[in-house]
Amino acid sequence: MKFDETTLQPAETSEESTRQRVARSLLVDGPQTAATLAKRLDLTPAAVRRHLDALAEEEAVEQREPRTASTRGRGRPAKLFALTDQGRDGFEKKYDDLAVEALRFLSEVAGEDGVREFAERRAAFIKEGLDRIAAGGETDLSPAQVLANVFTANGYAASVRELPLINGHDAGEQLCQQHCPVAHVAQEFPELCEAETEAIAKLLGTHVQRLATIAHGDGVCTTHIPPGSSGSGEVSKKKEQVTT
Incomplete structure:
Protein backbone atom coordinates (compact mmCIF):
# COMPACT_ATOMS: atom_id res chain seq x y z
CA MET A 1 0.00 0.00 0.00
CA LYS A 2 1.70 3.20 -1.20
CA PHE A 3 0.94 6.77 -0.18
CA ASP A 4 1.84 10.22 -1.44
CA GLU A 5 4.74 11.46 0.69
CA THR A 6 3.55 15.04 1.11
CA THR A 7 -0.22 14.75 1.49
CA LEU A 8 -0.31 11.27 3.05
CA GLN A 9 -3.06 10.47 0.55
CA PRO A 10 -3.08 7.18 -1.38
CA ALA A 11 -0.69 7.38 -4.31
CA GLU A 12 -3.11 6.02 -6.90
CA THR A 13 -6.25 7.95 -5.96
CA SER A 14 -7.13 11.05 -3.94
CA GLU A 15 -10.07 9.30 -2.26
CA GLU A 16 -9.01 7.27 0.76
CA SER A 17 -10.48 3.85 1.17
CA THR A 18 -11.64 2.90 4.63
CA ARG A 19 -8.62 0.68 5.14
CA GLN A 20 -6.29 3.48 4.14
CA ARG A 21 -8.08 5.80 6.57
CA VAL A 22 -7.42 3.30 9.35
CA ALA A 23 -3.73 3.10 8.43
CA ARG A 24 -3.44 6.87 8.14
CA SER A 25 -5.01 7.36 11.58
CA LEU A 26 -2.47 4.97 13.10
CA LEU A 27 0.27 7.00 11.47
CA VAL A 28 -0.97 10.46 12.43
CA ASP A 29 -2.56 9.70 15.83
CA GLY A 30 -0.26 6.89 16.95
CA PRO A 31 -1.08 3.46 18.44
CA GLN A 32 -4.76 3.09 19.33
CA THR A 33 -7.33 0.55 20.43
CA ALA A 34 -9.94 -0.67 17.96
CA ALA A 35 -12.61 1.18 19.94
CA THR A 36 -10.70 4.46 19.73
CA LEU A 37 -10.22 4.04 15.99
CA ALA A 38 -13.91 3.30 15.51
CA LYS A 39 -14.91 6.45 17.37
CA ARG A 40 -12.31 8.65 15.65
CA LEU A 41 -13.22 7.45 12.14
CA ASP A 42 -16.97 7.14 12.78
CA LEU A 43 -16.96 3.44 11.94
CA THR A 44 -18.42 0.40 13.65
CA PRO A 45 -16.02 -1.59 15.85
CA ALA A 46 -16.64 -4.63 13.65
CA ALA A 47 -15.62 -2.72 10.52
CA VAL A 48 -12.44 -1.43 12.18
CA ARG A 49 -11.46 -4.91 13.37
CA ARG A 50 -12.02 -6.30 9.86
CA HIS A 51 -9.66 -3.73 8.37
CA LEU A 52 -7.13 -4.20 11.17
CA ASP A 53 -7.15 -7.94 10.51
CA ALA A 54 -6.51 -7.29 6.82
CA LEU A 55 -3.67 -4.88 7.60
CA ALA A 56 -2.22 -7.42 10.04
CA GLU A 57 -2.24 -10.06 7.30
CA GLU A 58 -0.21 -7.63 5.18
CA GLU A 59 2.14 -7.24 8.18
CA ALA A 60 1.36 -3.52 8.12
CA VAL A 61 -0.16 -3.48 11.62
CA GLU A 62 0.76 -5.22 14.86
CA GLN A 63 -0.83 -5.56 18.28
CA ARG A 64 0.87 -4.16 21.37
CA GLU A 65 0.21 -4.43 25.05
CA PRO A 66 -0.63 -1.07 26.66
CA ARG A 67 2.24 0.31 28.71
CA THR A 68 -0.02 0.93 31.69
CA ALA A 69 -3.05 -1.08 32.58
CA SER A 70 -6.25 0.82 31.82
CA THR A 71 -9.29 0.68 34.03
CA ARG A 72 -11.83 -1.12 31.89
CA GLY A 73 -13.50 -2.93 34.73
CA ARG A 74 -13.19 -6.67 34.52
CA GLY A 75 -10.99 -8.42 32.03
CA ARG A 76 -7.73 -7.58 30.35
CA PRO A 77 -6.93 -4.07 29.06
CA ALA A 78 -7.64 -3.46 25.39
CA LYS A 79 -4.72 -4.06 23.06
CA LEU A 80 -3.24 -1.26 21.03
CA PHE A 81 -2.76 -1.43 17.28
CA ALA A 82 0.28 0.23 15.71
CA LEU A 83 1.89 0.45 12.29
CA THR A 84 4.86 -1.85 11.75
CA ASP A 85 8.00 -0.80 9.90
CA GLN A 86 6.47 -2.36 6.80
CA GLY A 87 3.29 -0.39 7.36
CA ARG A 88 5.25 2.83 7.65
CA ASP A 89 7.03 2.01 4.40
CA GLY A 90 3.89 3.07 2.55
CA PHE A 91 4.43 6.58 3.88
CA GLU A 92 8.21 6.66 3.81
CA LYS A 93 10.29 8.24 1.10
CA LYS A 94 11.66 5.87 -1.49
CA TYR A 95 15.34 6.65 -1.12
Missing part, protein backbone atom coordinates in the same frame (compact mmCIF):
# COMPACT_ATOMS: atom_id res chain seq x y z
CA ASP A 96 16.14 5.31 2.36
CA ASP A 97 18.58 2.71 1.04
CA LEU A 98 20.41 5.31 -1.02
CA ALA A 99 20.59 7.66 1.97
CA VAL A 100 22.02 4.92 4.18
CA GLU A 101 24.63 4.03 1.57
CA ALA A 102 25.59 7.69 1.19
CA LEU A 103 26.01 8.14 4.95
CA ARG A 104 28.03 4.94 5.19
CA PHE A 105 30.35 6.32 2.52
CA LEU A 106 30.54 9.67 4.32
CA SER A 107 31.38 7.85 7.55
CA GLU A 108 34.19 5.96 5.81
CA VAL A 109 35.80 9.01 4.22
CA ALA A 110 35.08 11.68 6.87
CA GLY A 111 34.49 9.67 10.03
CA GLU A 112 31.93 10.34 12.74
CA ASP A 113 32.62 14.07 12.59
CA GLY A 114 31.52 14.13 8.97
CA VAL A 115 28.25 12.34 9.76
CA ARG A 116 27.58 14.67 12.67
CA GLU A 117 28.23 17.76 10.55
CA PHE A 118 25.81 16.45 7.93
CA ALA A 119 23.18 15.79 10.62
CA GLU A 120 23.60 19.30 12.02
CA ARG A 121 23.24 20.87 8.58
CA ARG A 122 20.13 18.82 7.91
CA ALA A 123 18.61 19.93 11.23
CA ALA A 124 18.87 23.52 10.01
CA PHE A 125 15.35 23.05 8.58
CA ILE A 126 14.07 23.65 12.12
CA LYS A 127 15.51 27.16 12.35
CA GLU A 128 14.55 27.92 8.75
CA GLY A 129 10.96 26.93 9.48
CA LEU A 130 10.98 29.03 12.63
CA ASP A 131 12.14 32.04 10.62
CA ARG A 132 9.24 31.59 8.18
CA ILE A 133 6.67 31.34 10.98
CA ALA A 134 8.12 34.38 12.74
CA ALA A 135 7.99 36.35 9.49
CA GLY A 136 4.30 35.47 9.25
CA GLY A 137 3.62 37.10 12.61
CA GLU A 138 2.25 34.02 14.44
CA THR A 139 3.20 35.20 17.93
CA ASP A 140 0.39 33.59 19.95
CA LEU A 141 1.77 30.06 19.66
CA SER A 142 3.70 28.36 22.43
CA PRO A 143 7.29 27.34 21.61
CA ALA A 144 6.21 23.71 21.35
CA GLN A 145 3.37 24.62 18.97
CA VAL A 146 5.76 26.61 16.79
CA LEU A 147 8.09 23.62 16.59
CA ALA A 148 5.18 21.26 15.87
CA ASN A 149 4.21 23.42 12.89
CA VAL A 150 7.79 23.35 11.62
CA PHE A 151 8.11 19.58 11.94
CA THR A 152 4.68 18.94 10.40
CA ALA A 153 5.61 21.06 7.40
CA ASN A 154 8.60 18.76 6.95
CA GLY A 155 6.64 15.51 7.04
CA TYR A 156 6.74 14.59 10.74
CA ALA A 157 2.99 14.81 11.54
CA ALA A 158 3.81 16.57 14.81
CA SER A 159 1.48 17.63 17.60
CA VAL A 160 1.74 19.00 21.14
CA ARG A 161 0.57 17.33 24.32
CA GLU A 162 0.18 19.50 27.40
CA LEU A 163 1.25 17.58 30.49
CA PRO A 164 -0.94 17.52 33.62
CA LEU A 165 0.12 19.57 36.62
CA ILE A 166 2.46 17.92 39.11
CA ASN A 167 1.77 19.03 42.69
CA GLY A 168 0.15 22.13 41.26
CA HIS A 169 3.16 23.03 39.12
CA ASP A 170 3.41 23.26 35.35
CA ALA A 171 5.12 20.14 33.97
CA GLY A 172 5.68 21.50 30.48
CA GLU A 173 4.69 20.01 27.14
CA GLN A 174 5.57 17.10 24.91
CA LEU A 175 6.40 17.50 21.25
CA CYS A 176 5.05 14.32 19.61
CA GLN A 177 6.04 13.26 16.09
CA GLN A 178 3.77 10.49 14.82
CA HIS A 179 5.83 10.07 11.66
CA CYS A 180 9.54 10.32 10.93
CA PRO A 181 10.65 10.58 7.30
CA VAL A 182 14.20 9.51 8.24
CA ALA A 183 13.37 6.78 10.77
CA HIS A 184 14.96 3.94 8.79
CA VAL A 185 18.14 5.92 8.22
CA ALA A 186 18.27 7.05 11.86
CA GLN A 187 18.22 3.42 13.00
CA GLU A 188 21.81 3.17 11.78
CA PHE A 189 22.73 6.84 12.17
CA PRO A 190 21.22 8.17 15.44
CA GLU A 191 23.17 11.37 14.86
CA LEU A 192 20.14 12.55 12.87
CA CYS A 193 17.92 12.38 15.96
CA GLU A 194 20.61 13.83 18.21
CA ALA A 195 21.11 16.84 15.93
CA GLU A 196 17.37 17.57 15.91
CA THR A 197 17.24 17.44 19.71
CA GLU A 198 20.26 19.73 20.02
CA ALA A 199 18.73 22.18 17.55
CA ILE A 200 15.47 22.28 19.54
CA ALA A 201 17.38 22.92 22.78
CA LYS A 202 19.36 25.74 21.17
CA LEU A 203 16.28 27.38 19.69
CA LEU A 204 14.42 27.22 23.01
CA GLY A 205 17.42 28.19 25.11
CA THR A 206 16.92 25.29 27.51
CA HIS A 207 17.61 21.60 27.97
CA VAL A 208 15.05 19.29 26.35
CA GLN A 209 14.84 15.53 26.70
CA ARG A 210 14.09 13.06 23.93
CA LEU A 211 11.96 10.37 25.59
CA ALA A 212 11.25 8.07 22.66
CA THR A 213 12.03 7.69 18.97
CA ILE A 214 10.42 5.78 16.13
CA ALA A 215 13.91 4.83 14.98
CA HIS A 216 14.39 2.89 18.23
CA GLY A 217 11.09 1.05 17.90
CA ASP A 218 8.76 3.39 19.75
CA GLY A 219 5.41 4.28 18.24
CA VAL A 220 6.01 8.03 18.48
CA CYS A 221 9.02 10.35 18.71
CA THR A 222 8.50 12.26 21.95
CA THR A 223 10.48 15.22 23.29
CA HIS A 224 9.80 16.80 26.68
CA ILE A 225 9.88 20.59 26.65
CA PRO A 226 10.04 22.07 30.17
CA PRO A 227 7.81 24.97 31.24
CA GLY A 228 9.04 28.48 30.56
CA SER A 229 11.26 27.20 27.78
CA SER A 230 10.99 30.23 25.49
CA GLY A 231 13.75 31.71 27.67
CA SER A 232 16.75 33.17 25.88
CA GLY A 233 16.57 30.95 22.82
CA GLU A 234 15.88 31.81 19.19
CA VAL A 235 12.11 31.28 19.61
CA SER A 236 11.97 34.12 22.12
CA LYS A 237 14.20 36.35 19.99
CA LYS A 238 12.05 35.82 16.91
CA LYS A 239 8.90 36.71 18.84
CA GLU A 240 10.52 39.93 20.04
CA GLN A 241 11.51 40.83 16.49
CA VAL A 242 7.94 40.35 15.26
CA THR A 243 6.28 42.30 18.07
CA THR A 244 8.68 45.27 18.02
Whole structure:
Protein backbone atom coordinates (compact mmCIF):
# COMPACT_ATOMS: atom_id res chain seq x y z
CA MET A 1 0.00 0.00 0.00
CA LYS A 2 1.70 3.20 -1.20
CA PHE A 3 0.94 6.77 -0.18
CA ASP A 4 1.84 10.22 -1.44
CA GLU A 5 4.74 11.46 0.69
CA THR A 6 3.55 15.04 1.11
CA THR A 7 -0.22 14.75 1.49
CA LEU A 8 -0.31 11.27 3.05
CA GLN A 9 -3.06 10.47 0.55
CA PRO A 10 -3.08 7.18 -1.38
CA ALA A 11 -0.69 7.38 -4.31
CA GLU A 12 -3.11 6.02 -6.90
CA THR A 13 -6.25 7.95 -5.96
CA SER A 14 -7.13 11.05 -3.94
CA GLU A 15 -10.07 9.30 -2.26
CA GLU A 16 -9.01 7.27 0.76
CA SER A 17 -10.48 3.85 1.17
CA THR A 18 -11.64 2.90 4.63
CA ARG A 19 -8.62 0.68 5.14
CA GLN A 20 -6.29 3.48 4.14
CA ARG A 21 -8.08 5.80 6.57
CA VAL A 22 -7.42 3.30 9.35
CA ALA A 23 -3.73 3.10 8.43
CA ARG A 24 -3.44 6.87 8.14
CA SER A 25 -5.01 7.36 11.58
CA LEU A 26 -2.47 4.97 13.10
CA LEU A 27 0.27 7.00 11.47
CA VAL A 28 -0.97 10.46 12.43
CA ASP A 29 -2.56 9.70 15.83
CA GLY A 30 -0.26 6.89 16.95
CA PRO A 31 -1.08 3.46 18.44
CA GLN A 32 -4.76 3.09 19.33
CA THR A 33 -7.33 0.55 20.43
CA ALA A 34 -9.94 -0.67 17.96
CA ALA A 35 -12.61 1.18 19.94
CA THR A 36 -10.70 4.46 19.73
CA LEU A 37 -10.22 4.04 15.99
CA ALA A 38 -13.91 3.30 15.51
CA LYS A 39 -14.91 6.45 17.37
CA ARG A 40 -12.31 8.65 15.65
CA LEU A 41 -13.22 7.45 12.14
CA ASP A 42 -16.97 7.14 12.78
CA LEU A 43 -16.96 3.44 11.94
CA THR A 44 -18.42 0.40 13.65
CA PRO A 45 -16.02 -1.59 15.85
CA ALA A 46 -16.64 -4.63 13.65
CA ALA A 47 -15.62 -2.72 10.52
CA VAL A 48 -12.44 -1.43 12.18
CA ARG A 49 -11.46 -4.91 13.37
CA ARG A 50 -12.02 -6.30 9.86
CA HIS A 51 -9.66 -3.73 8.37
CA LEU A 52 -7.13 -4.20 11.17
CA ASP A 53 -7.15 -7.94 10.51
CA ALA A 54 -6.51 -7.29 6.82
CA LEU A 55 -3.67 -4.88 7.60
CA ALA A 56 -2.22 -7.42 10.04
CA GLU A 57 -2.24 -10.06 7.30
CA GLU A 58 -0.21 -7.63 5.18
CA GLU A 59 2.14 -7.24 8.18
CA ALA A 60 1.36 -3.52 8.12
CA VAL A 61 -0.16 -3.48 11.62
CA GLU A 62 0.76 -5.22 14.86
CA GLN A 63 -0.83 -5.56 18.28
CA ARG A 64 0.87 -4.16 21.37
CA GLU A 65 0.21 -4.43 25.05
CA PRO A 66 -0.63 -1.07 26.66
CA ARG A 67 2.24 0.31 28.71
CA THR A 68 -0.02 0.93 31.69
CA ALA A 69 -3.05 -1.08 32.58
CA SER A 70 -6.25 0.82 31.82
CA THR A 71 -9.29 0.68 34.03
CA ARG A 72 -11.83 -1.12 31.89
CA GLY A 73 -13.50 -2.93 34.73
CA ARG A 74 -13.19 -6.67 34.52
CA GLY A 75 -10.99 -8.42 32.03
CA ARG A 76 -7.73 -7.58 30.35
CA PRO A 77 -6.93 -4.07 29.06
CA ALA A 78 -7.64 -3.46 25.39
CA LYS A 79 -4.72 -4.06 23.06
CA LEU A 80 -3.24 -1.26 21.03
CA PHE A 81 -2.76 -1.43 17.28
CA ALA A 82 0.28 0.23 15.71
CA LEU A 83 1.89 0.45 12.29
CA THR A 84 4.86 -1.85 11.75
CA ASP A 85 8.00 -0.80 9.90
CA GLN A 86 6.47 -2.36 6.80
CA GLY A 87 3.29 -0.39 7.36
CA ARG A 88 5.25 2.83 7.65
CA ASP A 89 7.03 2.01 4.40
CA GLY A 90 3.89 3.07 2.55
CA PHE A 91 4.43 6.58 3.88
CA GLU A 92 8.21 6.66 3.81
CA LYS A 93 10.29 8.24 1.10
CA LYS A 94 11.66 5.87 -1.49
CA TYR A 95 15.34 6.65 -1.12
CA ASP A 96 16.14 5.31 2.36
CA ASP A 97 18.58 2.71 1.04
CA LEU A 98 20.41 5.31 -1.02
CA ALA A 99 20.59 7.66 1.97
CA VAL A 100 22.02 4.92 4.18
CA GLU A 101 24.63 4.03 1.57
CA ALA A 102 25.59 7.69 1.19
CA LEU A 103 26.01 8.14 4.95
CA ARG A 104 28.03 4.94 5.19
CA PHE A 105 30.35 6.32 2.52
CA LEU A 106 30.54 9.67 4.32
CA SER A 107 31.38 7.85 7.55
CA GLU A 108 34.19 5.96 5.81
CA VAL A 109 35.80 9.01 4.22
CA ALA A 110 35.08 11.68 6.87
CA GLY A 111 34.49 9.67 10.03
CA GLU A 112 31.93 10.34 12.74
CA ASP A 113 32.62 14.07 12.59
CA GLY A 114 31.52 14.13 8.97
CA VAL A 115 28.25 12.34 9.76
CA ARG A 116 27.58 14.67 12.67
CA GLU A 117 28.23 17.76 10.55
CA PHE A 118 25.81 16.45 7.93
CA ALA A 119 23.18 15.79 10.62
CA GLU A 120 23.60 19.30 12.02
CA ARG A 121 23.24 20.87 8.58
CA ARG A 122 20.13 18.82 7.91
CA ALA A 123 18.61 19.93 11.23
CA ALA A 124 18.87 23.52 10.01
CA PHE A 125 15.35 23.05 8.58
CA ILE A 126 14.07 23.65 12.12
CA LYS A 127 15.51 27.16 12.35
CA GLU A 128 14.55 27.92 8.75
CA GLY A 129 10.96 26.93 9.48
CA LEU A 130 10.98 29.03 12.63
CA ASP A 131 12.14 32.04 10.62
CA ARG A 132 9.24 31.59 8.18
CA ILE A 133 6.67 31.34 10.98
CA ALA A 134 8.12 34.38 12.74
CA ALA A 135 7.99 36.35 9.49
CA GLY A 136 4.30 35.47 9.25
CA GLY A 137 3.62 37.10 12.61
CA GLU A 138 2.25 34.02 14.44
CA THR A 139 3.20 35.20 17.93
CA ASP A 140 0.39 33.59 19.95
CA LEU A 141 1.77 30.06 19.66
CA SER A 142 3.70 28.36 22.43
CA PRO A 143 7.29 27.34 21.61
CA ALA A 144 6.21 23.71 21.35
CA GLN A 145 3.37 24.62 18.97
CA VAL A 146 5.76 26.61 16.79
CA LEU A 147 8.09 23.62 16.59
CA ALA A 148 5.18 21.26 15.87
CA ASN A 149 4.21 23.42 12.89
CA VAL A 150 7.79 23.35 11.62
CA PHE A 151 8.11 19.58 11.94
CA THR A 152 4.68 18.94 10.40
CA ALA A 153 5.61 21.06 7.40
CA ASN A 154 8.60 18.76 6.95
CA GLY A 155 6.64 15.51 7.04
CA TYR A 156 6.74 14.59 10.74
CA ALA A 157 2.99 14.81 11.54
CA ALA A 158 3.81 16.57 14.81
CA SER A 159 1.48 17.63 17.60
CA VAL A 160 1.74 19.00 21.14
CA ARG A 161 0.57 17.33 24.32
CA GLU A 162 0.18 19.50 27.40
CA LEU A 163 1.25 17.58 30.49
CA PRO A 164 -0.94 17.52 33.62
CA LEU A 165 0.12 19.57 36.62
CA ILE A 166 2.46 17.92 39.11
CA ASN A 167 1.77 19.03 42.69
CA GLY A 168 0.15 22.13 41.26
CA HIS A 169 3.16 23.03 39.12
CA ASP A 170 3.41 23.26 35.35
CA ALA A 171 5.12 20.14 33.97
CA GLY A 172 5.68 21.50 30.48
CA GLU A 173 4.69 20.01 27.14
CA GLN A 174 5.57 17.10 24.91
CA LEU A 175 6.40 17.50 21.25
CA CYS A 176 5.05 14.32 19.61
CA GLN A 177 6.04 13.26 16.09
CA GLN A 178 3.77 10.49 14.82
CA HIS A 179 5.83 10.07 11.66
CA CYS A 180 9.54 10.32 10.93
CA PRO A 181 10.65 10.58 7.30
CA VAL A 182 14.20 9.51 8.24
CA ALA A 183 13.37 6.78 10.77
CA HIS A 184 14.96 3.94 8.79
CA VAL A 185 18.14 5.92 8.22
CA ALA A 186 18.27 7.05 11.86
CA GLN A 187 18.22 3.42 13.00
CA GLU A 188 21.81 3.17 11.78
CA PHE A 189 22.73 6.84 12.17
CA PRO A 190 21.22 8.17 15.44
CA GLU A 191 23.17 11.37 14.86
CA LEU A 192 20.14 12.55 12.87
CA CYS A 193 17.92 12.38 15.96
CA GLU A 194 20.61 13.83 18.21
CA ALA A 195 21.11 16.84 15.93
CA GLU A 196 17.37 17.57 15.91
CA THR A 197 17.24 17.44 19.71
CA GLU A 198 20.26 19.73 20.02
CA ALA A 199 18.73 22.18 17.55
CA ILE A 200 15.47 22.28 19.54
CA ALA A 201 17.38 22.92 22.78
CA LYS A 202 19.36 25.74 21.17
CA LEU A 203 16.28 27.38 19.69
CA LEU A 204 14.42 27.22 23.01
CA GLY A 205 17.42 28.19 25.11
CA THR A 206 16.92 25.29 27.51
CA HIS A 207 17.61 21.60 27.97
CA VAL A 208 15.05 19.29 26.35
CA GLN A 209 14.84 15.53 26.70
CA ARG A 210 14.09 13.06 23.93
CA LEU A 211 11.96 10.37 25.59
CA ALA A 212 11.25 8.07 22.66
CA THR A 213 12.03 7.69 18.97
CA ILE A 214 10.42 5.78 16.13
CA ALA A 215 13.91 4.83 14.98
CA HIS A 216 14.39 2.89 18.23
CA GLY A 217 11.09 1.05 17.90
CA ASP A 218 8.76 3.39 19.75
CA GLY A 219 5.41 4.28 18.24
CA VAL A 220 6.01 8.03 18.48
CA CYS A 221 9.02 10.35 18.71
CA THR A 222 8.50 12.26 21.95
CA THR A 223 10.48 15.22 23.29
CA HIS A 224 9.80 16.80 26.68
CA ILE A 225 9.88 20.59 26.65
CA PRO A 226 10.04 22.07 30.17
CA PRO A 227 7.81 24.97 31.24
CA GLY A 228 9.04 28.48 30.56
CA SER A 229 11.26 27.20 27.78
CA SER A 230 10.99 30.23 25.49
CA GLY A 231 13.75 31.71 27.67
CA SER A 232 16.75 33.17 25.88
CA GLY A 233 16.57 30.95 22.82
CA GLU A 234 15.88 31.81 19.19
CA VAL A 235 12.11 31.28 19.61
CA SER A 236 11.97 34.12 22.12
CA LYS A 237 14.20 36.35 19.99
CA LYS A 238 12.05 35.82 16.91
CA LYS A 239 8.90 36.71 18.84
CA GLU A 240 10.52 39.93 20.04
CA GLN A 241 11.51 40.83 16.49
CA VAL A 242 7.94 40.35 15.26
CA THR A 243 6.28 42.30 18.07
CA THR A 244 8.68 45.27 18.02
